[in-house]
Amino acid sequence: MNSHRESSNAVLIAGPTASGKSALALELAQKIGGVVVNTDSMQVYRDLRIITARPTPEEEARVPHRLYGHVDAAVNFSAGSWVTDAAAVLAEARAQNRLPIFTGGSGLYFKALTRGLSAVPPIAPEVREGVRARLERGGVEALHAELARRDPASAERLKPRDRTRIARALEVVEATGRSLTDWHRDGLPPLLPQGSFKAVFLAPDRDALYARIDARFGAMLQAGALQEVGRLAARRLDPLLPAMKAHGVPALIRHVSGEISLEAAAEIGRGDTRHYAKRQFTWFRHQLPEFEWVRPEAAGEWLSGVIPGRVGDANPES
Structure with missing residues (x-):
């Protein structure tokens, strides 16, 4: 099992939603x-197995899977929190001499x-709740004006109606006395420096991908996505939480509450997912050019080129 050390310390498999990443990683x-x-x-969210197309329990049982469904939907999980968890998983994989395969979108x-x-250090819950209360009470314009007084650089950079990012920037300056710009300047080093990994971006034909997205949303509904979202809606969580904004979730919650039909909710969910896939293509092309598009x-x-003589044809169907 040592052969992977010769070619890379990790493999990164990215791509738009429904492009076949999970099957390739499993293979x-x-x-x-x-x-x-x-x-x-x-x-990462425990409450969202079906609507986020997480690997099935059967797939998870075939090889070790890490950082799937380990966070409650009530948690505002951040990239920083994920990096902390990923560092522990990376250390575990290296100790077991297993190739870490990072996959997702x-x-x-x-x-x-x-x-x-x-x-950026963790933000105390009472600070976050105070900022969210002011947002609900006074609206996003008032919060942006407050941010402009306390952190002009962040306020200028953000769109005046970007509720989530304005609240985040204000939380940081309130909790730490420093702006997000300052924190971004003093960063944490990468877990995987350049040269220590092989990275691929799965780039399917757009029309075929959009057809798969539409078909998969229907399959999710057949598999119980509506019931899953109904259980989440019953928790009455803050709609600003990331889990409450997963593609398909807001529209299905509107259906559960009687606002729109299931057909309308499904069409919104499919459309949001297609738009997200389009943004993924653009983001990776501009932000992470080291990924090889395949x-x-x-x-x-x-x-086969990454791990010579060990890997045959993969079946990119999930």
């Missing part, structure tokens, strides 16, 4: 003795993994 992990590490910001997580991240049907050949 590689089975053949090389690896561990699959979730690098998707929504698949969250560009910020991959960027934090390979480029490092700002060292069509899913050629992924097995790419892996």
